[in-house]
Amino acid sequence: MQLLFRYNWQVRDEWFQLLKRLPEEELIRERVGGIGSFLRTLHHIVDVEQAWILLALQQLPGSHYKFEDYKNLDAIERLSNSCRTEVEKFVNSWSNELEENILDDFTFGEIMRHVIAHEIHHIGQLSVWIRELGFDPASANVIGRGLHSNGKH
Amino acid sequence: MQLLFRYNWQVRDEWFQLLKRLPEEELIRERVGGIGSFLRTLHHIVDVEQAWILLALQQLPGSHYKFEDYKNLDAIERLSNSCRTEVEKFVNSWSNELEENILDDFTFGEIMRHVIAHEIHHIGQLSVWIRELGFDPASANVIGRGLHSNGKH
Numbered sequence: 001m002q003l004l005f006r007y008n009w010q011v012r013d014e015w016f017q018l019l020k021r022l023p024e025e026e027l028i029r030e031r032v033g034g035i036g037s038f039l040r041t042l043h044h045i046v047d048v049e050q051a052w053i054l055l056a057l058q059q060l061p062g063s064h065y066k067f068e069d070y071k072n073l074d075a076i077e078r079l080s081n082s083c084r085t086e087v088e089k090f091v092n093s094w095s096n097e098l099e100e101n102i103l104d105d106f107t108f109g110e111i112m113r114h115v116i117a118h119e120i121h122h123i124g125q126l127s128v129w130i131r132e133l134g135f136d137p138a139s140a141n142v143i144g145r146g147l148h149s150n151g152k153h
Numbered sequence: 154m155q156l157l158f159r160y161n162w163q164v165r166d167e168w169f170q171l172l173k174r175l176p177e178e179e180l181i182r183e184r185v186g187g188i189g190s191f192l193r194t195l196h197h198i199v200d201v202e203q204a205w206i207l208l209a210l211q212q213l214p215g216s217h218y219k220f221e222d223y224k225n226l227d228a229i230e231r232l233s234n235s236c237r238t239e240v241e242k243f244v245n246s247w248s249n250e251l252e253e254n255i256l257d258d259f260t261f262g263e264i265m266r267h268v269i270a271h272e273i274h275h276i277g278q279l280s281v282w283i284r285e286l287g288f289d290p291a292s293a294n295v296i297g298r299g300l301h302s303n304g305k306h
């Protein structure tokens with residue numbers, strides 16, 4: 001479970017670095033698919049993760065983050081880092097006993113995997129957009145990242 | 154582990170159904186990103202999964218499937234179904250004791266998650282292409298698919 005979260009965070013950070021090479025207008029340009037621009041899609045990835053893991057699964061105080069408050073790459077990266085600190089605590093403390101817990105009609109296990117797949121799917125969309133701009137995307141490989149090193153799968 | 158494989162197979166089947174609505178020329182048209190067309194990308198998804206799970210992890214006899222031998226949607230769907238029968242046996246018999254087995258420099262656990270993420274990433278690319286054609290993609294949601302029903306996570 002933890003491995004694919006670590007994968008998503010590593011890949012997300014690579015995208016933040018990669019997108020720093022693009023001019024601002026390309027980051028905000030409306031595109032087909034995803035949430036409509038690089039920035040909106042990244043913001044959405046960060047927000048959906050924290051909303052499921054912090055607000056929904058743990059019922060922590062908080063709310064969705066509005067894109068209008070995080071309209072540049074640096075702001076979204078800072079939001080990502082601050083949310084991750086909290087999300088990581090839950091992910092690292094995950095145990096199989098939580099799998100069958102229920103929230104609404106879903107098990108916690110389904111929701112955790114929903115969050116994982118959600119980010120990978122959107123990153124796939126970014127990879128098309130960046131190729132259209134003539135850049136290589138961050139690698140989508142799970143292997144070769146040393147993700148198995150801490151023994152949490 | 155099994156849940157995200159079942160997710161990928163369900164989503165993949167939805168894509169096969171969806172793409173039957175497109176004219177042949179849109180399926181073979183070269184596009185930016187992925188493996189360059191709907192058909193090549195779907196073929197690649199199927200082939201990479203069987204190559205890792207059957208050839209690499211289990212060292213079963215076989216080889217990569219050449220795109221040239223499966224150049225239409227029906228042929229790729231049939232290939233997907235026949236490969237899945239074999240892949241499913243391994244996925245369903247997966248147990249945590251296999252996590253730390255090593256193939257080359259990678260653990261089996263890393264490789265299984267690599268296969269999962271590989272398909273989700275490519276499906277994200279297809280979702281941009283199909284929106285460009287004015288169609289809605291298959292849902293990328295993990296929740297709401299009844300995937301937790303058989304107790305395998």
